[in-house]
Amino acid sequence: MDEGNPTRRRTGDRADAPSGGRRGGLGRGLSSLIPTTPVPVAATATSPLTVPIDAVEPNPYQPRGTIHPDHLETLAESIRQHGVVQPLVVNLSPEPGRYVLIAGERRWRAARLAGLDTVPVVIKEASPQHMLELALVENVVRADLSPLEEASAYRQLIEEFGLTQASVAQRVGRSRVSVTNTLRLLAAPDGVQAALAGGEITEGHARALLGLGTSADQLVGLRHVIDRGLSVRQTEEMVRRWLDSDTDRSRADRPAGRDVEELRLEDRFRGALNTKVAFKRRGPGKGGTLTIQYYSDEELDALYRRLNGEDVW
Incomplete structure (x- = not known):
């Protein structure tokens, strides 16, 4: 499906999350973390596909806890008018026919709120660490994380995946001092x-x-x-x-x-x-x-x- 075409609507589904305000942008984006080498065609696709919206699951490593209802409704209204213009980035789920979000949770929730049956997706391979990094970068770039959500995500990268503060800073496009100061909030x-x-x-x-x-x-x-x-x-x-x-x-x-x-x-x-x-x-x-x-x-x-x-x- 062409990513500019509107997707079909569904009835009855509603979004289930609230979200925060904006805090400023970064110089790096998702392109710095999404692999450029295509994965095998048998497993994934590099061009947008159309999949049932109910086949897409939220990212278990999503650092953002809430999405503001007003922001979600504004995006849902745009999707009702124009469809989901930018495909979601997903990983294949171990369960056949299902997908796990890597990036685009706000668009996915707004599409559900708008009543769509299907959404466009691009399938990428990603490890758990990579999924957290991608979700973190997307949210930090768009200033969707609260300071404590951002700090908790940094800590997870450090404690669960063994990254240093300098490595975290390099991955999300912030200075090491900024990462250190954000982590201090958890104390x-x-x-x-x-x-x-x-x-x-x-x-x-x-x-x-x-x-x-x-x-x-x-x-x-x-x-x-x-x-x-x-x-x-x-x-x-x-x-x-x-x-x-x-x-x-x-x-x-x-x-x-x-x-x-x-x-x-x-x-x-x-x-x-x-x-x-x-x-x-x-x-x-x-x-x-x-x-x-x-x-x-x-x-x-x-x-x-x-x-x-x-x-x-």
């Missing part, structure tokens, strides 16, 4: 990752918060960012001042050991006051100090209102 505590996935903060906010030494500090910093609507630059400045305050306290003045109860109390004060606090005990039964950090006059006023129920000024 953030669950609360920070949830805020990033939910759109409450950006990738830049999350990377800045990772500069804080502990997960507890990062979660306190996260509350500051969300409650005060801080920009990435303001978050970076908050982290810098936070770390400066740590440096200014001499380690010699700190107790050699911290018991579990003291750490628990410190964490509860952080949660209650929504800011950084630090205990310094002089010894059993001898009292000590509780240091409460604030980073602006607005935060001081908020702390005072928490403690006293009225404005400080």
